[in-house]
Amino acid sequence: MKSLRSQISFNTVTSIAVISTLIIGLSIYVYEKLYVEFVSAEVNAIGENIAVDLIDFIDDPAGSFYQTEVLLRLGEYDYAETAYILNNDGNVLNMYIGPAGINGEKTPLGPSKEERDGKVSNGVLPENLSSFSHVDKSIASLALGLHQIQNKVVVVKTIGESTFPLGKFILVFNLQDALRDSRKRYITLVTPSVAFLIILALLISVRAQRKVFQPLNTLIKTMDSVVDDKNYDVKVEEIDREETLSLSRAFNNMMSNIKAQSEANAEKNALLQKQQSQMEKLANFDALTGLPNRQFLMHLLTRELAKSRMNHSELGLLFVDIDGFKSINDSFGHDIGDKFLIHISAAMTNILSKDHTLGRLGGDEFIVIVPNLPSKQALEDTANKLVDAVNRTHIFSSFRFDSSASVGLALASECGYELSNLVTNADVAMYKAKDDGKARYTWFSEAMLANTQRKVLISTRLSQALEGDAFYLSYQAKVDSDENVIGFEALLRWHDDVLGEVSPAEFIPIAEQTEKVSLISMWVIKRVGIEAPQLIESFGQHIVISINLSPMDLNSNKLTQFIISEMDTDRLPSKNLEFEITETAYMNNFNVANSFFTAIKKHGCRLALDDFGTGYSSLGYLTKFDIDTLKIDRSFVNDIGSSKQSELITKTIIEMAKSLNFSVCAEGVETHEQARFLKQNGCHVLQGFLYSRPAPLKNIIASSLAR
Structure with a gap:
């Protein structure tokens, strides 16, 4: 990761290098301009001098010694390319080809290929001057004076007086090569100085940066110490510079806030640890006994x-x-x-x-x-x-x-x-x-394993029974004192392909343990909603259909809402419904049961307390029961005729229920003696094998038609 200092150093060096490059480029440009002017002036002077010196020899034969001697004076100029002596007719009297003319590329102003291939040597006339008796028209036609053509300087001078010219002298000077070599020399001389200046600027910049960044470095070290030592009670010196002053103040303020927050967090952490310890204790230990839960x-x-x-x-x-x-x-x-x-x-x-x-x-x-x-x-x-x-x-x-x-x-x-x-x-x-x-x-022991395995199998098959709709309902009739049918109790039955007929006394406790009982209760309620209309049509609008609920159903808000929803949509005839719950379940879930019963009774349903007399409940609770019917447990009914104590208890229950305006139903009535005793003591509803055995709906409907 790049540091701020290295980034600034890089930007500084880059800026210096770019500016230096621009300055060097500008200086080269200016230098070349001045150099061209200087060379042009020098070439003009050379041409003027040579033209004057050729006046005495212009009339000599072409290629004369004296003409050549004058032209050879150009040999001291490395960039003199060619020179021509022309008479007034434009014919070449003599010519000079310098190193620049021999080694350079052929141009309209330079020598021909034969000249460059060795027919002439530096400063020497060719053996056969007639082969070079011509000059390019672009040169011959140039006006007197100084010209710049294709990176060359061409000077045309009159030999003799301008009013009485004897001929022309043309000198071609290779400006391009001169500029190139001059540029190289200039760059060679300037580059070390520029490099030295860049290095010097970098050193100065680094030294300046160290001084400028010293407060920032101090701040960074202080922050590192805070991270390592976890000590938030530190401050840095506030230096009198706008940026560092603001940064230092911000840091000091931040440390003050962090310290305050850290102290507050320490208090909160201590409280949270205490609460966590308490929550762990609550989560892992029994609140009553203090034992592991x-x-x-x-x-x-x-x-x-x-x-x-x-x-x-x-x-x-x-x-x-x-x-x-x-x-x-x-x-x-x-x-x-x-x-x-x-x-x-x-x-x-x-x-x-x-x-x-x-x-x-x-x-x-x-x-x-x-x-x-x-x-x-x-x-x-x-x-x-x-x-x-x-x-x-x-x-x-x-x-x-x-x-x-x-x-x-x-x-x-x-x-x-x-x-x-x-x-x-x-x-x-x-x-x-x-x-x-x-x-x-x-x-x-292994002997108990079969029973355990059967429970597991029942639990497994229960889920399949719910999915496969393997349950069915049987109905047992209830009669009044005149033995007229006034209602039915819906009894759940289950025939399994593997287990055969399974008693509710066996699978209901397992369903309660595996939390499937509420799903079964929903199935029963939905099925009663389908079959109840047929019972009502066959036996009259007055009949009441009883549905048994499990203690766990009282705690199932989902089941409560399901029942209410079924009644709200008229799928369940609420005025013909009675929900039964055992006395033990009611007592163990007293507050919840009352809440459930209140929600159900708002829709016009009846409520019955089943198996009354077996739950060891306080009779004082009866005044708080929001029910309609007490069902006397069959254990008391069975002993009628053989136990005076059971008869007395049964009679007492009936009288007590009547005084509380409860209807009384006796279940398990199997003999005429039992029925006669119950009727004589004012029992309102009788239920048992004496009047009806539980039977499927179709059998119940058939029996009603046979009457």
Whole structure:
């Protein structure tokens, strides 16, 4: 990269060279002008002198000795080309050919080819003068005086008096050669001086530039020191020159601003680092318990698995679930539930080794990562400690809680050190521990693998079912106390080419885990929009079609907007619709559920609370439920006639619902005894196999026609 100094030096030298060249060119031009004038004057004088000297010999015979002697005096002039002595008749009496005439090119004013080929020598007449007895007419016709023709000076003089001429003397002088040689001499003499002047000018320029650029160099060094030392508390001297003064002031002002900004940035960076530390903690650690969260655990587990695979070591994973935590949360509220989780987390942390990592996946689920596992027995010992730490009476905040933990154990080597498989295996083992009675640990085994593989296959086939429209709806009738059909519950069914008939109880939880349940709900709603008009036409405008929603649907704004859009476009008959959600889902998503229900009810839909009585909910919440119907769980209906306690609970639910102006629907009615009890106690709607089994739409329509 060129520096400013070198650029200025180059421009200076170039300017000097160009100006010097122009001056030399001009001086050569002037010199040549003066030289031509000088030579012309000299040639004129020579011609005048020789013409005078030839007066005495003009009458001699042509080529006489005395004429030749006079002409040979021209030999001392290197650029004398030719000279002619002519009589009054224009005949050549004698002639002279000088070096310039012999060596030069043939011109109308010069000698002929024979003359130049050696028939004449320098200053000597030819042996046969008659062959040169002519002169070019352009010369012979020239007037007396001095002429410049084709870079030659020609002087024509009268021999004798002008009033009584005896003849003519013509001298041709080669001005071109004279100028060329003179120019060379001039350039040779001038060039060293010019070169010296250019070098001198360059030296002076460099010295001047150093002095001028010294403040700028000082500024550059100061700026370099700022870059190296990161010290912005520096200033440069403000020199009393307009440009450098402005630059120095600007630099000093810039340093002051940078210093102020640097100090402000330092404060901001300190704050940002603090905030970043807090954000990293929030991003990687559970806000409630302070344990590593799911994100951190998955990253850590990925790294530990890679190390174990590389080192051929074993890694164990424990999947821990707190038994009965939901009942604590529902019975005592989330605040107590949170404090219980903090207490349990501390209890588990205290019994674990430093190389074990305990983290919270979410809710009441925890995992423990055990790297460099020496044996399976070591993992069992850890699991035993966890079960013992949780499986006891816990006292805090004036409460006593009996709890337990179900633990699933899995090894990394048994699943190829794959993260998702390891977590899944431990999770499956934990659920097996729950199924076996809770408060215990269970190893993952190959026997559990088929169930896991089926879940994976169901998850995969679910996507294909959505794309291939493999679902269908069955409808179960609802009747009033007079056994008139007043509505239907739309029940989702799935027949898969590989799996066959798959129960909703099996694929819905998997759909919820894989976040496909809202897509399935959209399919159901769209299908109800297609089939509802046929049901309404067959059974009357009064019937109500119920649609079940998953707890995850309550958090899906996309699904809410889809339902509203379908009703706004009249594809769904809102006045004939009822959405059902379980009591447990409602309680776990209370605020969200109310927001969802409010948006739906604005369009005239009905809302039902399903499986009531199984969710351990506080009865105080019933006053806050924005619903239309309570559905009594089938577990109470099944025991009617065999359990007085169930009958009492069922009767109480009906009376309570009626006092709150809720409609009551009993599901799972299978006997006349159950139906009679429900009717006698004022149940509004009955649903069960006693009246109708779930059937496809075409069968339902056919049965209505048969009546």
